[in-house]
Amino acid sequence: MTASYDLAIIGGGGAGQMAILRAALNQLNSVVFLGDAKAKKRSRHIWVHNVENIPGMFDLKNPISHTEKEVLNFIASRNELSDKVKTVKQSVTKIQKIEAGFSLEAAGTTYQARYVVLCTGTMDVQPHIQGSIEPVFPYANRGDILYCIRCDGHKTIGKTCAVIGHSTSAGWVALTLKERYQNPKIYVLSNGRPFEGSMEVRELLDLYNIEVFEDPILGINGDPKSHMEGFQLAEQSIAAERAFVVLGSIVHNDLARQLGVELDEREHILTNAKCESNVPGFYAVGDLVSGKKKQVYTAWDMAVDAVDDIDGKLRTQRRKELLDKK
Ligand SMILES: Cc1cc2nc3c(=O)[nH]c(=O)nc-3n(C[C@H](O)[C@H](O)[C@H](O)COP(=O)(O)OP(=O)(O)OC[C@H]3O[C@@H](n4cnc5c(N)ncnc54)[C@H](O)[C@@H]3O)c2cc1C
Numbered sequence: 001m002t003a004s005y006d007l008a009i010i011g012g013g014g015a016g017q018m019a020i021l022r023a024a025l026n027q028l029n030s031v032v033f034l035g036d037a038k039a040k041k042r043s044r045h046i047w048v049h050n051v052e053n054i055p056g057m058f059d060l061k062n063p064i065s066h067t068e069k070e071v072l073n074f075i076a077s078r079n080e081l082s083d084k085v086k087t088v089k090q091s092v093t094k095i096q097k098i099e100a101g102f103s104l105e106a107a108g109t110t111y112q113a114r115y116v117v118l119c120t121g122t123m124d125v126q127p128h129i130q131g132s133i134e135p136v137f138p139y140a141n142r143g144d145i146l147y148c149i150r151c152d153g154h155k156t157i158g159k160t161c162a163v164i165g166h167s168t169s170a171g172w173v174a175l176t177l178k179e180r181y182q183n184p185k186i187y188v189l190s191n192g193r194p195f196e197g198s199m200e201v202r203e204l205l206d207l208y209n210i211e212v213f214e215d216p217i218l219g220i221n222g223d224p225k226s227h228m229e230g231f232q233l234a235e236q237s238i239a240a241e242r243a244f245v246v247l248g249s250i251v252h253n254d255l256a257r258q259l260g261v262e263l264d265e266r267e268h269i270l271t272n273a274k275c276e277s278n279v280p281g282f283y284a285v286g287d288l289v290s291g292k293k294k295q296v297y298t299a300w301d302m303a304v305d306a307v308d309d310i311d312g313k314l315r316t317q318r319r320k321e322l323l324d325k326k
C-alpha cells in the first residue's frame with residue numbers, strides 16, 4: 001500500500017533542513033527526501049566551506065551540511081519528533097497532482113502527501129576554460145574563486161580581483177566590490193563573449209578604471225594547492241588573487257515543471273508571500289524561489305512560513321471536520 005503523509009519535503013539543504021525541523025516541531029506527519037548522491041553533488045550547499053555572515057556558524061566547517069546532520073540527529077534523538085518524520089535518502093524523480101494531494105516517486109517507491117515543500121535549490125553556472133569547467137574547481141574549493149558577493153565579498157579586501165561574466169549583473173558586482181572594498185585592482189573578464197553591460201554600468205566601470213577584457217580565458221595561473229595568481233588570456237595575464245563568477249544559475253525546477261508550476265523569466269518559481277505556487281498545496285522555498293535573496297537565513301525564513309501555512313491549513317480542516325461531526 002502507498003504510504004500517505006501530511007507533508008512531503010524534497011531536499012535537505014539550506015531550506016530543507018529548516019522545513020524538516022519546523023514540520024517535526026509542529027508534529028506534522030512528514031516524509032523527507034534528502035536526495036541521492038548525484039543530487040547532493042549538484043546542490044549549492046556542498047560548495048559552502050565556511051559561513052561568515054550568520055552568527056553561530058563562524059567556526060563550523062561545511063556549515064550547511066553540518067546543520068543538516070545536526071537537525072536530523074536532533075530529531076532522531078527525540079521519540080516524540082522522530083515518530084513524525086520518515087527520512088528517505090533518495091531523489092524524487094516524478095510528481096503528479098492527485099485528488100488527495102500529490103503522488104511522488106523515489107527510487108521505484110510511490111508516496112502520497114497532501115502538501116509538498118520543494119527545496120531542491122539551484123547551482124551556479126561555471127565558466128568554461130578551453131571547453132571545460134574542471135580548471136575552476138580546485139580554486140573554488142580553496143575559496144579563491146567565489147560566487148556570492150553578499151556572503152564572501154569581504155574575503156577580497158586588499159586583494160586584486162576579477163569578475164567573470166558578460167552581463168550588467170557582472171558589471172554591478174565589479175562596481176560594488178570597488179565601492180565597498182576598494183580592491184587594489186578589479187577586472188571584468190567576459191570570457192570570449194561580448195560584454196553586454198548597460199550604458200550606466202559601462203560609464204561607472206570607466207569612472208573606476210575597471211577594465212573589461214572580452215578575450216577567452218585560456219587558463220588559471222597559480223598553484224591549485226596554495227594560491228591563485230590570475231587568468232591567462234591570449235595576449236596577457238590578468239593578476240587576480242580572487243575572482244567572482246557571475247553567470248547566473250541552473251534552477252533545479254524539474255519537479256515543478258512536471259506540475260505546470262509558474263516560473264519567472266529566469267526559471268525561478270513564482271510563489272505568494274507564504275511560498276505557495278500557483279498549484280494549490282505545492283510550495284517552494286530556498287534558492288529556487290523568484291525574487292528572494294539566495295541565502296541560508298532567507299531559506300530558513302521561507303521554510304518556516306511555508307510549513308506554518310500548511311500546518312494552519314491542516315488544523316483548519318481538522319477543526320472543521322470536528323465541528324461538522326458535532
Ligand atoms: C560558494 C557558496 C558560498 C555560500 N556562502 C553562503 C554564506 O556564507 N551565507 C549564506 O547565507 N549563504 C551562502 N551561500 C548560499 C547558500 O548555499 C544557499 O542559499 C542555500 O544552500 C540554499 O538552500 P537550498 O535548500 O535552496 O539549496 P541547497 O542548499 O543547494 O539544497 C538543495 C537540496 O536539494 C536536494 N535535492 C535536489 N534535487 C532533489 C530531488 N529531486 N529529490 C530530493 N532531493 C533533491 C539536494 O540533495 C540538496 O540537499 C553560498 C553559496 C555558495 C555556492
